[in-house]
Amino acid sequence: MTSARDLLSALALELGFEVTGWTDAAPRTGEVDAYRAWLDGGRHGSLEYLPRQLPRRADLSSSLEGAGSVLVLGVSHAFAPQEVPPGGVRLGRVARYAWTPDYHAQLEPLLDVLRAEALTLGVRARGYVDHGPVLERALAGRAFPGWQGRSGMLLSTSLGAFTTLAVLLTDLSAPPPAPAHPDRCGRCTRCVTACPTDAIGPDRLVDARVCLSALTIEQRGPVPWALRPRLGEWLFGCDVCSEVCPWTVRAGPLAQLFVPDAELAHPDLTRFFGVSEREFQRQYGHTAFSRPRRKGMARNAAYVAGNHPDLTGRAVMDLAAQDPAWEVREAAAWAYGRHGLISGLEHLRHDPHEDVARAAVRALEEHG
Incomplete structure (x- = not known):
C-alpha cells in the first residue's frame, strides 16, 4: 500500500x-x-x-x-x-530568483x-x-x-x-533517519574569495550587515558609504557565491517550473522614477522588486549608475537628484561624486534635507 x-x-x-x-x-x-x-x-x-x-x-x-x-x-x-530588451537605461544586475514573478x-x-x-x-x-x-x-x-x-x-x-x-x-510520524549527504565542497573556496564584501564567515554563515543581497533588498535608508563601490553592478540581490560554485556551473540551466522575464532580468532603471509608490506597486507588485519598494529600487539604480565606468547612467543620476525621497537624492550625490559631476553636487549641497546636503559636501571634498 x-x-x-x-x-x-x-x-x-x-x-x-x-x-x-x-x-x-x-x-x-x-x-x-x-x-x-x-x-x-x-x-x-x-x-x-x-x-x-x-x-x-x-x-x-x-x-x-x-x-x-x-x-x-x-x-x-x-x-x-x-x-x-531594447530601449531604456538597462544597467545593473538582478539576482536570478527575481527574474521571474x-x-x-x-x-x-x-x-x-x-x-x-x-x-x-x-x-x-x-x-x-x-x-x-x-x-x-x-x-x-x-x-x-x-x-x-x-x-x-x-x-x-x-x-x-x-x-x-x-x-x-x-502531523505524520517522523520518517526513518537518512544518512547525511557528504560535504562536496572539499578544499574549494571560490565562493568565499569571490564575495565582493567578504560577507562569508569561516563557519559557513553570511553576515547580512555587509551582504549585497541584504543591502540592496532589506536595507532601509542609505547603504554605508564605504560599501557602495562594492555593490558594483548589483541592482537587486547578488548571485556571486552561487555563480562561481563548480556544482552550479556543472548543473547548468535547469529551471522548468519558473519562467524568466527579460524585463525583470534587465529592467529599465528610469521606470523607478517619476511614479508614485502605488503606481510602482501596480507595475512591480507581482515581483520581488516590491520588497525594497520604489525608493529602494531608485536608490539602488543611482548606486549602479555611480559605479558604471562611464556616463551611460547620467540620466538615472539626474532623475535621482530630483527624486522626492531624500534617500534617493543622497544616493545621487554619491553617484555624481563618483563621476566628478560638480554641477550636480553644487545643486545637491543646498538640498533642504541635511543628509543629502552632507553627502554632496562629502563627495565634493573627496573629489577635490
Missing part, C-alpha cells in the same frame, strides 16, 4: 517541484545553536524580526501542532542568460494543493515558502541529497546552488 508520504511526494513532482524529501520535525541542537550564535553575533543586520522568531524556528510544533514530519521541496531558478505567489498555490491532498489522507499540514519561522536550509540538508556549502547556501550535485525551497509541515 502506498504511504501518505509517497503520495504527497509524487504529487509534488507532478506539480512541478524538481526535488522532494522527507525529514523529521524535531529540532537539531547543532542547527539551532548555530542559528542562535549567528543572531547573537548581530550578523542578521537590519532583519530585526529574526531574533523574535527564534523560539518558533526551534520548535515547528508552534506552527503546526503535532508536527512530526516535514516534506521539503525544491525548485530550480537556474535560468539561462536573458537578452537585454514573485516565487511566493507561484509556489503557495501548489502548497495549497498539497495541503488539500494531505487532508484527504487524514493528514494535517501547513505550507511555507521561506516567509515562515522555519530553518529551510537545515531541513533540506537532511531531507534530500545536499549539504550546506561554504557560502551558507544549500548545494546539490544535481541542482547546484540556484534552488528555491518550500516546506510542508505535517
Whole structure:
C-alpha cells in the first residue's frame, strides 16, 4: 500500500517541484545553536524580526501542532542568460530568483494543493515558502541529497546552488533517519574569495550587515558609504557565491517550473522614477522588486549608475537628484561624486534635507 508520504511526494513532482524529501520535525541542537550564535553575533543586520522568531524556528510544533514530519521541496531558478530588451537605461544586475514573478505567489498555490491532498489522507499540514519561522536550509540538508556549502547556501550535485525551497509541515510520524549527504565542497573556496564584501564567515554563515543581497533588498535608508563601490553592478540581490560554485556551473540551466522575464532580468532603471509608490506597486507588485519598494529600487539604480565606468547612467543620476525621497537624492550625490559631476553636487549641497546636503559636501571634498 502506498504511504501518505509517497503520495504527497509524487504529487509534488507532478506539480512541478524538481526535488522532494522527507525529514523529521524535531529540532537539531547543532542547527539551532548555530542559528542562535549567528543572531547573537548581530550578523542578521537590519532583519530585526529574526531574533523574535527564534523560539518558533526551534520548535515547528508552534506552527503546526503535532508536527512530526516535514516534506521539503525544491525548485530550480537556474535560468539561462536573458537578452537585454531594447530601449531604456538597462544597467545593473538582478539576482536570478527575481527574474521571474514573485516565487511566493507561484509556489503557495501548489502548497495549497498539497495541503488539500494531505487532508484527504487524514493528514494535517501547513505550507511555507521561506516567509515562515522555519530553518529551510537545515531541513533540506537532511531531507534530500545536499549539504550546506561554504557560502551558507544549500548545494546539490544535481541542482547546484540556484534552488528555491518550500516546506510542508505535517502531523505524520517522523520518517526513518537518512544518512547525511557528504560535504562536496572539499578544499574549494571560490565562493568565499569571490564575495565582493567578504560577507562569508569561516563557519559557513553570511553576515547580512555587509551582504549585497541584504543591502540592496532589506536595507532601509542609505547603504554605508564605504560599501557602495562594492555593490558594483548589483541592482537587486547578488548571485556571486552561487555563480562561481563548480556544482552550479556543472548543473547548468535547469529551471522548468519558473519562467524568466527579460524585463525583470534587465529592467529599465528610469521606470523607478517619476511614479508614485502605488503606481510602482501596480507595475512591480507581482515581483520581488516590491520588497525594497520604489525608493529602494531608485536608490539602488543611482548606486549602479555611480559605479558604471562611464556616463551611460547620467540620466538615472539626474532623475535621482530630483527624486522626492531624500534617500534617493543622497544616493545621487554619491553617484555624481563618483563621476566628478560638480554641477550636480553644487545643486545637491543646498538640498533642504541635511543628509543629502552632507553627502554632496562629502563627495565634493573627496573629489577635490
